[in-house]
Amino acid sequence: MDESIGIRERTRGAMRGELADVALRLFEERGYDETPVDEISTAAGISPRTFYRYFGTKEDVLFADLPPTSVDLSELLTEHLSKLSPWEALHQTLRNVSERMQTQRGRWSRLLRVVNTSDSLRAGHLEQHMNLAQTLIPVIAPQLEGPASSSALRARVLVHTALTCFDTAFSHWAEHESDIEILDAVDIAFATFSNATPETR
Known part of the structure; x- marks a missing residue:
């Protein structure tokens, strides 16, 4: 460059x-x-x-840096899929996002408080997640066995569940003054679903 x-x-x-x-x-x-x-x-x-x-x-002032859309998740996910199962690749991809956030709990807490005070911001945040899911589903789907229609559905379930795990862990960490760290929160959230996740290879 x-x-x-x-x-x-x-x-x-x-x-x-x-x-x-x-x-x-x-x-x-x-x-x-x-x-x-x-x-x-x-x-x-x-x-x-x-x-x-x-x-x-005006929304972009908040959402441009709001995880996990602030990094190229498709690229990170593709890299992890070369070594891991789809579910674990999603886990590690979102864990990578968390590593970049762990020293700024106060800032993320402030940002979430602002988002939660506005109906339009909450709607915008949800739309961002939906758009993000649409970029990740095609990355995951080819890694799943079975008919294309089944793989597409399973990919949607995996991606949306992973984003929910991340969002819940992130919100808990940012909003609660507890001893838990963001990486631990993400690991706990993903572990909650890991036993129920079907074989994906």
């Missing part, structure tokens, strides 16, 4: 992070629905036009 491109990308990433922090603070103080992009831009010292260079919508 050209060094100048790398610098630009790092600068862009830093600016996105700063805008996300400003927006999160305002959402906590005033409410998500009550905080327009103009106010976020003013607080960050930029114009609304510049804001939209970094985020396509």
